[in-house]
Amino acid sequence: MIEAVELTKDFGDGIRAVDRVSFEIPPGQIFGLLGPNGAGKTTTINLFLDFIRPTAGKAVISGVEVAVEPRRAKRHVELIPENVALYPTLTAVQNVEFFSSLGRRRRVERERVRQALLRAGLAEEAFDRRVSGFSKGMRQKAGIAVSIVRQAPAVLLDEPTSGLDPKAAADLLVLLDGMREQGVAILICTHDIFRAQQLCDRVGIMRQGTMRTVLDRRALDAADLEQVYLDMMAYG
Ligand SMILES: Nc1ncnc2c1ncn2[C@@H]1O[C@H](COP(=O)(O)OP(=O)(O)OP(=O)(O)O)[C@@H](O)[C@H]1O
Ligand SMILES: [Mg+2]
Incomplete structure (x- = not known):
């Protein structure tokens, strides 16, 4: 809610x-x-x-x-901003693994990360590529994968x-x-x-x-x- x-x-x-x-x-x-x-939309999100x-x-x-x-x-709660910030030198899988594990005691398993990326719609051939070459839409999919792994209710x-x-x-x-x-x-x-x-x-x-x-x-x-x-x- x-x-x-x-x-x-x-x-x-x-x-x-x-x-x-x-x-x-x-x-x-x-x-x-x-x-x-200037209506106040982003301020509301913030x-x-x-x-x-x-x-x-x-x-x-x-x-x-x-x-x-x-x-x-x-x-x-998870935010998907317009421009998803990722570590350019890490791969999609590594980024999602890192951001999904933040604040958690245990590292998220690789398999869950891959499943989330798949569900987010990233092409599998991009999973192990560095994100520095990713388009805006591909970066967004990585961001969405993080919110899938974290199972945020909001x-x-x-x-x-x-x-x-x-x-x-x-x-x-x-x-x-x-x-x-x-x-x-x-x-x-x-x-x-x-x-x-x-x-x-x-x-x-x-x-x-x-x-x-x-x-x-x-x-x-x-x-x-x-x-x-x-x-x-x-x-x-
Ligand atoms: N950190 C800030 N300091 C001062 N004023 C701010 C700050 N952030 C937003 N504002 C002001 O608050 C108002 C609402 O801005 P906001 O970014 O929420 O609009 P928005 O609806 O998201 O607009 P857009 O469609 O352009 O993204 C604007 O007048 C803006 O100038
Ligand atoms: Mg805005």
């Missing part, structure tokens, strides 16, 4: 990046967050990872308030399809669908209105730090999400 309760973040100079935002993402649901540049502390309200992962017990909360993705080729983006959607079926709670920030409409159980539209509207599956099926978004920007 991913939960925002009246979540608020002020930066200096009177900037309220996130303003009393509330939502709940139960296990097995995908929540999409849309909104223009609050769930304890990269920054809320000014008011709370971010809760699997019942654990992030700002109160950050270490415990972080055991339940996964956060920040603009996961930006810069991916259409096939890689479609693959990612299938993968996220599978994670949802396994009961993972997923939060995706994206500018990709059409994929959000296809994939998400609910979509929220943010503007200037506030959540302007949330559409559920029925509303998504009935509405032209792009038009709703554009109206929100014009009048919301």
Whole structure:
């Protein structure tokens, strides 16, 4: 479960990046967050990872308030950033092994790593290659493999399809669908209105730090999400 309760973040100079935002993402649901540049999407994600502390309200992962017990909360959540950071001189398998083993007493077995990479959709011939030559989509697959190995019940993705080729983006959607079926709670920030409409159980539209509207599956099926978004920007 991913939960925002009246979540608020002020930066200096009177900037309220996130303003009393509330939502709940139960296990097995995908929540999409849309909104223009500067709407507060990435800031919202950062609050769930304890990269920054809320000014008011709370971010809760699997019942654990992030700002109160950050270490415990972080055991339940994985971030897939737009650009996945990996060690360039290590292979895909070595990277996933390393990042999946962080904070654990025992090293993760090779076989589990390979299975996760396979599920993440990396071509097997790339498993033992150094990642320095990897494309953006291949790096993302390695990042996703880490969250598969770690079996995080909550996964956060920040603009996961930006810069991916259409096939890689479609693959990612299938993968996220599978994670949802396994009961993972997923939060995706994206500018990709059409994929959000296809994939998400609910979509929220943010503007200037506030959540302007949330559409559920029925509303998504009935509405032209792009038009709703554009109206929100014009009048919301
Ligand atoms: N570390 C920071 N210090 C000061 N202001 C910040 C900081 N991080 C974000 N902001 C401000 O908070 C607001 C929200 O930014 P945020 O990055 O969350 O937007 P976003 O919705 O992710 O936008 P984009 O679609 O461009 O990624 C912006 O006004 C931004 O300038
Ligand atoms: Mg952002």
